[in-house]
Each structure stands twice: as structure tokens, then as C-alpha cells.
Amino acid sequence: MDFLRLDLPALLTAILACGICGLLGSFLVLRRDSLLGDALSHAVLPGIIAGFALTGARAGLPMLLGALAAALLAVVAISLVRRVARLESGAATGAVFTSFFALGLMLIEATGARSVDLDLDCVLFGQLEGLVWLEAQGFGSLLDPTALAALP
Secondary structure, eight states: OHIIIIIHHHHHHHHHHHHHHHHHHHHHHHTTOTHHHHHHHHHTHHHHHHHHHHHSSOOHHHHHHHHHHHHHHHHHHHHHHHHHSOOOHHHHHHHHHHHHHHHHHHHHHHHTGGGTTOOHHHHHHOOGGGOOOTTOOSGGGGTOHHHHHTOO
8 A cells, every 4th residue: 555655656756757758768869969958957946937927836736837838938948049159059059048047046935935845856856756646445456436536
């Protein structure tokens, strides 16, 4: 039962992330743009903080939408910097993602997010052990729609 509550959500999340990152990473390597994955993982920080600042809570959906908006904005900014400044792809990517990351750090200080347990290590590296399935009562929970709806 502890496996269902404590380990299964983290295991499923890790498996899904590995599959998605493997597919997208292969595509980026073939396009010779592999720095983009690393850049976007850092560039989403302002969006995460903005989602937190707007809601005042660590709710997943607003922070996810903020991260998505920041990632799209970063991709647009990278292409604009590449065209306007006539920089190489890697240089434009590096300039944009460090700027976005610095903006995110400034937003943490400006919004007072530091007073909340919004740890930079958790934001940057994740915290899979924080995914706990409270509704799991046994292996029958894997077939229970209400319990599955509460899966983190």
C-alpha cells in the first residue's frame, strides 16, 4: 500500500517524462538545436513565478500555464534575437535563457515568493518524492475512477 501512495505517482511521472523527453530530445538533436531543451527548462522560471504571484498558491495549473507562456515567449525571443542581431543559434539561445532566468530570480525577490516554500531547488530540479497519492487504499484503487481522479 505504501508503494501505491508514495512510489507509484513518482514512478509514473518519471516514466512519462523520460518518454516525452527522449522523443523531443532526439528531434532537437537531429535539428542541431539540443541547447533549446536546457534553455527552455531555465526560461520557464518567470512564468512559474508569475503563475504563483497571480494566484498566491502553489496550484499546478496556473504555474503550468505560466511556464507554457514563458516557454513560448522564450522561443519567440530566441528567433527574434537570431534574426535581428544575426547571431548564431547557440548564442541567441544562451542570451535569451540567461535573461529569462535572471528575470525569474528578480521576480522571486519582487513578489515575495521567497517567504513561501517555493524552493529554487524544487523548481529547477523537481521533487518527485512530493507526489503522494492520498486516495490510494490498495491495489483496487488502480481500478477506482474516483481514486484515479485524485492521482497527482
